[in-house]
Amino acid sequence: MIRSRLKNFDVILFLVTILIFTIGLAFLYSATYQLAQGFLLRQLLRFAFGVLIGIVIFKIDYQKWLELAYPLYGLNLVILVLVLILGEHRMGAQRWISWGNIGFQPAEFSKLVIILVLTRYLGERPAQGRGLLSKELLLCFLLTGIPFILIVQQPDLGTALTLIPILFAVLYIWGASLKTLLLILGTGIFASPIFWHLLKDYQKRRILVFINPNMDPLGAGYTIIQSKIAIGSGGLLGKGWLSGTQSQLNFLPERHTDFIFSVVGEEWGFLGALLLLLLYGILIWRAFAIAQATSSLSGRLLAAGIIVLIAFQVIVNIAMTMGVMPVVGLPLPLISHGGSALLTFLVALAMLLNIGMNRSIL
Amino acid sequence: MHLKFLRRIIFGCFVLLALSLLRLQIIQGPYFLQLSQNNRIKFVNLAAGRGIIYDRFGKVLANTRSCFNLAIIPQQTKDVQKLIEQISPHLGLSQDELLANFKRNLLAPFIPVVIAQDLPKEKAILLECKEAEIPGLLIQVVPLRDYPYAQSLGHILGYLGRTREKELTQSKDYGLRRQDLVGRSGMEETFDDYLRGEPGGMQVEVNSRGYQVKLLGSKQPQSGGELVLTIWAELQELVDDLLAEEIGACIVLNPQNGEVLSLVSKPSFDPNLFIAALNGKQPESRRVQRLLNSQEAVLLNRxxxxxxxxxxxxxxxxxxxxxxxxxxxxxxxxxxxxxxxxxxxxxxxxxxxxxxxxxxxxxxxxxxxxxxxxxxxxxxxxxxxxxxxxxxxxxxxxxxxxxxxxxxxxxxxxxxxxxxxxxxxxxxxxxxxxxxxxxxxxxxxxxxxxxxxxxxxxxxxxxxxxxxxxxxxxxxxxxxxxxxxxxxxxxxxxxxxxxxxxxxxxxxxxxxxxxxxxxxxxxxxxxxxxxxxxxxxxxxxxxxxxxxxxxxxxxxxxxxxxxxxxxxxxxxxxxxxx
Structure with a gap:
């Protein structure tokens, strides 16, 4: 029994996670060693804490978490409301809740909670030729929409946006027809001018600057321009670890958080950036393998949600550092400095490993 | 089935990312590398002092002394108006004047903008002490031409002027630059190349705020060559006084060997005026304009x-x-x-x-x-x-x-x-x-x-x-x-x-x-x-x-x-x- 369970443990996924984190640490050091000490230690402590939590999660059958999905969802909504009332302002947004010295961003955990609640709800209702506007579809949009609006209010556009592909992916894997989903997506895009008015000024500016970074080269466009210069100047082999002039001479803002990929691109060049992309690719490839090996619908849905959670952030983050997508403020999974996000990813990966372990049971 | 499709979409995005990387780092790599070099490497010019000119007895006729200029580095200054307010009382210049100088001389955010030139030494030291508390303030020490005998040697020494656009294109190969001063008339013109010297420079690595991080290389400026003239400065002054308001010329020379002891043309001009005018001093600029347009042909060496x-x-x-x-x-x-x-x-x-x-x-x-x-x-x-x-x-x-x-x-x-x-x-x-x-x-x-x-x-x-x-x-x-x-x-x-x-x-x-x-x-x-x-x-x-x-x-x-x-x-x- 133990032996067969060990056989199911996805070693590659586990090792790749460790490897990505280790590379991340190296670049976190490169990005911060001149600023202040302690970034590295803090991130390591968070990782250790995350791994501990991850072990607990891994030990508990994911079905238990699905059973707790509704209460967790309720609790999450309460916390999101509390953030809006009590939350701490940092960098122009109200995203944080502090407990002593430790602050966290509830929105990060919301992503996982929403995946859980969608999985729980849809997992009990196999899709079988349902119509365009089935009850399930509407309810799923409602379940996602409430936290979405609360998160947009903070505002945390990046996190809110992550919820959309998660919702669509989970619905698609559940069995909703592509036509239906595309129709809804199309309607949403068509209605997006309405959302434009809901955006804060700085978010509007970011999108405008994405379209033309030179519009505001010293303001919002500065980061994009400097990030492109950093990555582009890395060339094939890069300038060497700790030797990136863009990052070391402080031309690149936010380089230890959202723009850490620019440091990788500058210091390790095309080959290094490609290596990192490849590692993420392996991670996602293994995650898909787990999803496919699972015979239970809810396991598959949960795995798909987690895959999209990670993949979307990798893609959007890297794309924005290269200036091919607007700057929406999403961290690079496992690498960007920041506790809440790291913990969320580790928990999600632990859950994924657990799904992988349980495939032979059913 | 659905999972495979989702996987295809995600890996498709990854391929697009890889292609974007390829474009940015390999195809456009050299371009961005150049941009990053421009970001980090700045060239700081070090002006060379012009060569000193002596009379036959070793009296200095044309000198190069250190002059203190007050400059503002735009990118390090949050509020230029406020900075000018702060320093204006120390300079004895009006805020409007300083602001006008700033606007006139502004070139690029990282190039210091000179707003007051040739400050008295005491003021320069006082302001230098304030450099730390007023970010963006800079006291530059630059060589300045000085003619102790003023108008009595104006026609012999000539004066200095800015390089003209035509000369820049003609003598690009000789390293003449826009800011350089060149001799106009007199010895300053005849021996311009010899007197000018070789300007130096420093290649400096700077950070995003423009502060120097590392000195990559430097070339010390080479002062211009020295010249000893046959002129007898005291005699020259006397002759200049004797001719006073006359219009004419006087030559004293050694008829055996042709050494000119004194050569005066009246009316004469003070070459220091041109230096002051170049330094943006208004009354001097107006006087130079009058000289250039005078009916008496002041600049003609009769x-x-x-x-x-x-x-x-x-x-x-x-x-x-x-x-x-x-x-x-x-x-x-x-x-x-x-x-x-x-x-x-x-x-x-x-x-x-x-x-x-x-x-x-x-x-x-x-x-x-x-x-x-x-x-x-x-x-x-x-x-x-x-x-x-x-x-x-x-x-x-x-x-x-x-x-x-x-x-x-x-x-x-x-x-x-x-x-x-x-x-x-x-x-x-x-x-x-x-x-x-x-x-x-x-x-x-x-x-x-x-x-x-x-x-x-x-x-x-x-x-x-x-x-x-x-x-x-x-x-x-x-x-x-x-x-x-x-x-x-x-x-x-x-x-x-x-x-x-x-x-x-x-x-x-x-x-x-x-x-x-x-x-x-x-x-x-x-x-x-x-x-x-x-x-x-x-x-x-x-x-x-x-x-x-x-x-x-x-x-x-x-x-x-x-x-x-x-x-x-x-x-x-x-x-x-x-």
Whole structure:
């Protein structure tokens, strides 16, 4: 029994996670060693804490978490409301809740909670030729929409946006027809001018600057321009670890958080950036393998949600550092400095490993 | 089925990311690498000081001193208005003025903008202490040209100006840059390359705030070469004072070797004005504008660029030619009734009741026109032309100053070519007394007289004594004149000063004997030009003084008196030295 369970443990996924984190640490050091000490230690402590939590999660059958999905969802909504009332302002947004010295961003955990609640709800209702506007579809949009609006209010556009592909992916894997989903997506895009008015000024500016970074080269466009210069100047082999002039001479803002990929691109060049992309690719490839090996619908849905959670952030983050997508403020999974996000990813990966372990049971 | 499709979408995105990376890092890599280099590497110019110019006794004529400029680095300054408010009381300049300077000089955010130049040292130190508390403030130390003798040496030294657009393109290969100052007129122009030196620079790695992180490389500026002039600064000042408000020129030189001790052209200008104007000082800028547009042609160096009829001083050439060609001897005399009738016209002597019988000595002494009309007519125009050329008229003197005039020596051929008309005897008569078409610069006249004074050698007047630590040897050309010719002319010239009826008697100095010649040359219009030239000692002269006053009237009056004062000073100083 133990032996067969060990056989199911996805070693590659586990090792790749460790490897990505280790590379991340190296670049976190490169990005911060001149600023202040302690970034590295803090991130390591968070990782250790995350791994501990991850072990607990891994030990508990994911079905238990699905059973707790509704209460967790309720609790999450309460916390999101509390953030809006009590939350701490940092960098122009109200995203944080502090407990002593430790602050966290509830929105990060919301992503996982929403995946859980969608999985729980849809997992009990196999899709079988349902119509365009089935009850399930509407309810799923409602379940996602409430936290979405609360998160947009903070505002945390990046996190809110992550919820959309998660919702669509989970619905698609559940069995909703592509036509239906595309129709809804199309309607949403068509209605997006309405959302434009809901955006804060700085978010509007970011999108405008994405379209033309030179519009505001010293303001919002500065980061994009400097990030492109950093990555582009890395060339094939890069300038060497700790030797990136863009990052070391402080031309690149936010380089230890959202723009850490620019440091990788500058210091390790095309080959290094490609290596990192490849590692993420392996991670996602293994995650898909787990999803496919699972015979239970809810396991598959949960795995798909987690895959999209990670993949979307990798893609959007890297794309924005290269200036091919607007700057929406999403961290690079496992690498960007920041506790809440790291913990969320580790928990999600632990859950994924657990799904992988349980495939032979059913 | 659905999972595979989702996987395809995600990996499709990954491929797109990889392609974007390929484009950004490989295809556009060199471009972004250049941008990142531009970000981090800044070039800081280090100006080279221009070479110092000394007079013959080691007095500094053109100096390079350190000057303190106040600059603002735009990218380090949050609020320029506020910074200017803070520093304005220390500078004694109005905020509006400082702000205007800032706007005028702003080039790029990382290039310091100079808003006040040449601050007094105490203020500069005071403000330098504030650099730390006022970010963006910078006290620059730059070399600045300084001319201690101000306007008395303006024409010799010249002045500095900004590089012109045309020069930039022409001399790109020589490393001339937009900010560079180049010599305009005078020694500053002639020896511009030599004096300018080699500017240096520092390649500096800067961070995002423009602060220096690392020095990548530096090249120390190379100061320009030094120049020792033949000029005697104190004498130059004295001459400048003596001429005061006059319009004219004065040259003091050594007739043996051509060393110019003093060369003054009036009106003169202070080259320091141009420096101040370049530094953005408003009153000076306006004065420079007035100088450039002045009616009196202040910037014209009359000693080398002004062309005037030499008048009676040219009689020396006529006498020389006539004696050399044996058209006259020391025994020859002509009767002067006050005029000479020629081709139906009366050619007047300046003394209308006539000089009576005049020989070469009294002819020179009295500056009798009729004697020289006759001598000239005996010679013919061709010989006069030949001898004028021989004595250096009509050709550059070789002095190291730009914008020299060549003068004009007429000839029969020249007249035919220019006026399509034959040469008349009357023109020969005029030619022989230095009038008519003949035009010369004061320096050409001084050179001609020097040749007689030193026994028949045409010298090359020059201003440079030492360049690149090398003493300069300047040759002179033996004209092959007979000793008797020289002796006769010198005798006449001594009488000009030493005898009571000499035209230059007002230049006589009690204790010494010297020789000279006056001229009162008719100008095209207005009062005649006054000339006086004299040298001392008569036998082996060491000093020659030439005074020229534009429309200054009789040469025996003001010019003679000024020349006397100069000669007295030179002799006194000479004795003092012994």
């Amino acid at each position: 000693a080398i660029s002004g062309m005037y009829p030499p008048g009676s001083i040219f009689k020396i050439v006529t006498a020389c030619a006539a004696l050399e060609n044996e058209k006259i001897t020391t025994k020859t005399s002509f009767f002067c009734p006050g005029s000479l009738r020629l081709g139906g016209r009366d050619f007047l002597c300046w003394k209308l009741d006539g000089h009576g019988n005049e020989d070469i000595f009294s002819g020179i002494r009295h500056s009798c026109n009729v004697f020289f009309y006759n001598s000239g007519l005996a010679l013919g125009a061709d010989k006069l032309t030949l001898y004028a050329h021989k004595f250096g008229f009509g050709s550059f003197t070789g002095i190291e100053l730009p914008y020299q005039a060549q003068g004009l020596v007429p000839s029969k051929a020249w007249k035919l070519k220019t006026y399509r008309e034959k040469w008349y005897d009357g023109e020969t008569a005029n030619f022989s007394i230095g009038q008519g078409y003949l035009l010369a610069t004061p320096l050409q006249v001084a050179r001609m007289v020097s040749a007689v004074a030193n026994g028949g050698n045409l010298i090359q007047p020059h201003l440079v004594k030492k360049i690149a630590q090398q003493e300069l040897v300047v040759s002179r050309k033996d004209l092959g004149l007979k000793k008797e010719t020289i002796k006769a002319i010198k005798t006449g010239m001594r009488q000009v000063i030493q005898t009571s009826d000499g035209t230059g008697h007002k230049a006589s100095i009690a204790s010494i004997e010297w020789a000279g010649k006056t001229a009162t040359a008719q100008a095209a219009s207005g009062v005649a030009h006054g000339w006086f030239v004299g040298f001392y000692p008569v036998e082996q002269p060491e000093v020659l003084v030439l005074v020229f006053l534009e429309h200054g009237g009789s040469g025996g009056e003001a010019p003679a008196r000024i020349a006397k004062s100069i000669m007295q000073y030179v002799i006194e100083q000479h004795r003092g030295e012994r």
